[in-house]
Amino acid sequence: MFELRLLCPEAGVEPMSEALDALDALSVSVEDADALTEHERPLFGEPGMPAPQQGWQRSRVSALFASHEAADEAAALLLLQDFFADCTLIGVAPVAEQDWVGLTQAQFAPVQITPEFWIVPTWHEPPAQARLAIRLDPGMAFGTGTHPTTRMCLRWLAAHAEHVGAHRVLDYGCGSGILAMGAARFGAREIDAVDIDEAAVQATRANARANALQLNAGTPELAQGVYGTVLANILATPLKVLAPLLCAHVADGGRLVLAGILERQADELRQAYAPWLALEVADHEDGWILMSASR
């Protein structure tokens, strides 16, 4: 394969990506051209909020083509377009053949949650000390155990295994279903896992089947009644909107566990939940916090 490389200002990225797509590029990737330099300007956004900007100040756009001729032809056509004016053609270079599957798999090693509880990709053998394991491959849905917010929720489940195993569990925003499966590993038998994303619901069902675990997965209306444990690892803004709904699902004597919250957002979350439950910071990792409350 051959890679066509370009530099684009913020306004040029979208027309450039669309044009490369129309020119039959096999793939198009866009990276911050100023990453790891003094000019890097991170972009932060949250669901439900307008994007702060459409893209980086300067992006490195790279497109793969099957032949040198196809890449050269695409470059020649792009140079003639109006939107190319502020872009720069870096060049066309061959891409060395690689074992892409092996390379991708190598990025995902087993993740230790506690000395005995591990998340293990299917292409790895579980470590000898893993008494409890969830087998999981990175797929379409969020939740492979590599993100601190997921790990903190799993640690919470491990630390409260007795409570978790004795009551109904709701995993709200289930992604891959990793938290629901964690609850099942700690003995919970009535588990509802819900997500607004149908792909996440499908992923949760497939992952539960692959681990031979029983749970119900569906869209949010599946959540009915009260639960002994309610987990939601989403993000601060949707968690604030969901406050009355999530609190209404917490049974007397039940626990609410929230993640996806940055350290500086603790007070806003505490205030949003104060009419129903008193949230406290229960864990933290890499600038993220886990907040929990009991009823």
Ligand SMILES: C[S@@+](CC[C@H](N)C(=O)[O-])C[C@H]1O[C@@H](n2cnc3c(N)ncnc32)[C@H](O)[C@@H]1O
């Ligand atoms: C950060 S992922 C967490 C996945 C998994 N529970 C974990 O802990 O790794 C958040 C998930 O919440 C879902 N989500 C976002 N807003 C939601 C909402 N209002 N109701 C239900 N699910 C939502 C997203 O589709 C996504 O799958």
